[in-house]
Amino acid sequence: MNTKRKTANSFYFALLLLLSVIFLFPIYLVLMNSFKSKFNIVGTPFEFPNGETFVGIENYINGINSSGIIDAFLRTAFITVGSVIAIIIFTSMTAWYIVRVKSKFNKAIYYLFLFSMIVPFQMVMFTMTAVCIKLNLNNIFGIIPVYLGFGSGLSVFMFSGFVKGMPREIEEAAMIDGCSPLKTFFLVVFPILKPTAITVAILNAMWIWNDFLLPYLLLGTTDKTLSVAIQIAMQGAYGSIDWGGFMAMLVLAIIPIIVFYLICQKYIIKGVIDGAVKG
Amino acid sequence: MEKNIKRYFPVFVLPTLVSFVTVFLIPFIMGIYLSFTKFTTVDNAKWTGFDNYIKAFTQDENFINALWFTVKFTVVSVITINFFAFLLALLLTRAIKGTSFFRTVFFMPNLIGGIVLGYIWNLLINAILGIVGLDITYDARYGFWGLVFLMNWQLIGYMMVIYIAGIQNIPHELNEAARIDGASSFSILRNITIPMVMPSITICLFLTLTNSFKLFDQNLALTGGAPARETSMLALDIFNTFYGRTGWQGVGQAKAVVFFIIVATITFIQLKITSRKEVES
Numbered sequence: 001m002n003t004k005r006k007t008a009n010s011f012y013f014a015l016l017l018l019l020s021v022i023f024l025f026p027i028y029l030v031l032m033n034s035f036k037s038k039f040n041i042v043g044t045p046f047e048f049p050n051g052e053t054f055v056g057i058e059n060y061i062n063g064i065n066s067s068g069i070i071d072a073f074l075r076t077a078f079i080t081v082g083s084v085i086a087i088i089i090f091t092s093m094t095a096w097y098i099v100r101v102k103s104k105f106n107k108a109i110y111y112l113f114l115f116s117m118i119v120p121f122q123m124v125m126f127t128m129t130a131v132c133i134k135l136n137l138n139n140i141f142g143i144i145p146v147y148l149g150f151g152s153g154l155s156v157f158m159f160s161g162f163v164k165g166m167p168r169e170i171e172e173a174a175m176i177d178g179c180s181p182l183k184t185f186f187l188v189v190f191p192i193l194k195p196t197a198i199t200v201a202i203l204n205a206m207w208i209w210n211d212f213l214l215p216y217l218l219l220g221t222t223d224k225t226l227s228v229a230i231q232i233a234m235q236g237a238y239g240s241i242d243w244g245g246f247m248a249m250l251v252l253a254i255i256p257i258i259v260f261y262l263i264c265q266k267y268i269i270k271g272v273i274d275g276a277v278k279g
Numbered sequence: 280m281e282k283n284i285k286r287y288f289p290v291f292v293l294p295t296l297v298s299f300v301t302v303f304l305i306p307f308i309m310g311i312y313l314s315f316t317k318f319t320t321v322d323n324a325k326w327t328g329f330d331n332y333i334k335a336f337t338q339d340e341n342f343i344n345a346l347w348f349t350v351k352f353t354v355v356s357v358i359t360i361n362f363f364a365f366l367l368a369l370l371l372t373r374a375i376k377g378t379s380f381f382r383t384v385f386f387m388p389n390l391i392g393g394i395v396l397g398y399i400w401n402l403l404i405n406a407i408l409g410i411v412g413l414d415i416t417y418d419a420r421y422g423f424w425g426l427v428f429l430m431n432w433q434l435i436g437y438m439m440v441i442y443i444a445g446i447q448n449i450p451h452e453l454n455e456a457a458r459i460d461g462a463s464s465f466s467i468l469r470n471i472t473i474p475m476v477m478p479s480i481t482i483c484l485f486l487t488l489t490n491s492f493k494l495f496d497q498n499l500a501l502t503g504g505a506p507a508r509e510t511s512m513l514a515l516d517i518f519n520t521f522y523g524r525t526g527w528q529g530v531g532q533a534k535a536v537v538f539f540i541i542v543a544t545i546t547f548i549q550l551k552i553t554s555r556k557e558v559e560s
Binding site for chain 1: 287290305310409531
């Protein structure tokens with residue numbers, strides 16, 4: 001590598017470093033302010049906490065006590081895990097079935113699933129809420145089949161794409177040996193689907209964990225999820241917002257996502273690329 | 280074998296299909312019907328023909344405002360996000376140390392939920408404007424550019440990852456051959472890199488397009504539409520019509536149908552373009 005390129009590269013390195021600082025700054029600002037007393041956040045947001053303004057973890061204690069954020073956290077985790085498991089199991093089964101059994105009806109369902117991906121949520125939000133309330137799906141258990149319904153478009157599409165490229169011979173051999181279709185699917189097919197299952201799981205988990213409008217409409221303000229709890233904390237008490245507690249809530253909402261990201265980064269990036277190419 | 284599997288329809292397909300039909304298909308059909316009626320709940324609809332559609336465009340200036348705001352926001356976001364994402368992808372595919380660290384940092388904001396993102400930027404922008412004694416609701420321009428910055432912060436890393444994958448797929452020999460022939464870096468970019476990553480560019484353009492057009496959470500958290508309704512985008516305007524104005528639910532549903540038609544048209548154009556590109560290559 002010649003010197004000209006080396007100088008260019010160190011310049012680019014410095015530029016990227018500067019950009020990283022800019023990218024991390026908003027998160028740093030929230031984190032720093034979460035340790036300041038609530039009266040010093042609005043007035044002097046850029047000042048680093050000092051002897052006078054530093055309050056330790058007081059904001060975290062207040063934020064946790066007043067907003068029910070721990071409950072919201074557990075609720076969101078339950079809904080996300082439950083829905084993702086349901087989506088992975090049921091949509092992979094459906095995708096395998098409609099690819100393997102050729103019929104006009106199955107083709108029609110496949111295109112309906114595809115169609116659902118282009119419909120914005122606002123189109124169905126009012127009527128869907130009414131239907132779900134009638135069916136008593138407006139609770140943290142009932143919302144799982146609701147997510148299965150809304151998640152099925154993308155998930156069936158992605159699983160089908162994979163199944164179409166899978167050889168039939170192994171499945172046929174298993175069935176000739178006397179395995180039922182159900183056993184064949186779970187013992188032979190599903191293990192082969194695993195890479196796609198991870199991608200589908202990550203895409204759905206990111207969506208459900210952060211989702212706001214659907215849980216807001218179905219669970220309302222009593223069974224708050226994280227996003228709903230944050231929105232309520234901000235809108236609920238105009239004029240008397242506890243900025244300290246609010247900053248702490250934001251930090252508590254961000255930390256698990258960042259930890260999850262740092263652990264599963266490889267899969268998340270792969271999921272994004274696969275999802276983009278197919279979606 | 281097919282016959283054998285066929286009998287298992289209730290086990291394999293029914294759970295997914297029943298959920299899908301209940302929460303999506305039936306509400307979708309009801310939604311189209313209700314857009315032609317006056318109603319406050321789904322049970323008391325009265326047929327009114329195209330009344331709601333006419334009202335949405337003539338008696339409700341918020342809708343037209345929201346439509347323009349959304350279009351302007353989408354155009355600016357799509358251009359800036361893709362420009363910066365592509366630039367970063369070019370930088371991160373050079374032999375610079377720390378590329379995986381930088382990629383990690385730039386991608387991170389994408390995972391944070393829209394509501395949280397909105398409030399992070401609300402704090403940051405109000406902190407900056409606070410220096411001159413203003414806040415984000417003072418002028419619609421602040422809200423507009425705030426949303427553009429937020430959207431860039433969230434989506435640049437995502438698009439960058441897709442561009443990086445595209446650039447890394449270019450066969451190495453192409454660049455080498457061009458360099459040996461004495462092509463400049465700019466000419467390599469113009470004649471090799473950009474044409475070769477065209478599929479990624481199409482994907483990213485439409486991902487940013489639909490994501491910006493359908494934006495809701497970030498809009499709600501950053502400005503909530505303030506001042507007045509000037510920074511409401513379409514999705515937020517539809518939400519406010521449904522839940523903020525009694526007797527206007529039908530108009531809200533009509534707006535939602537218009538919204539759906541616009542989004543579907545964009546997607547349809549995308550599919551046409553992508554399939555044509557695939558045939559060409």
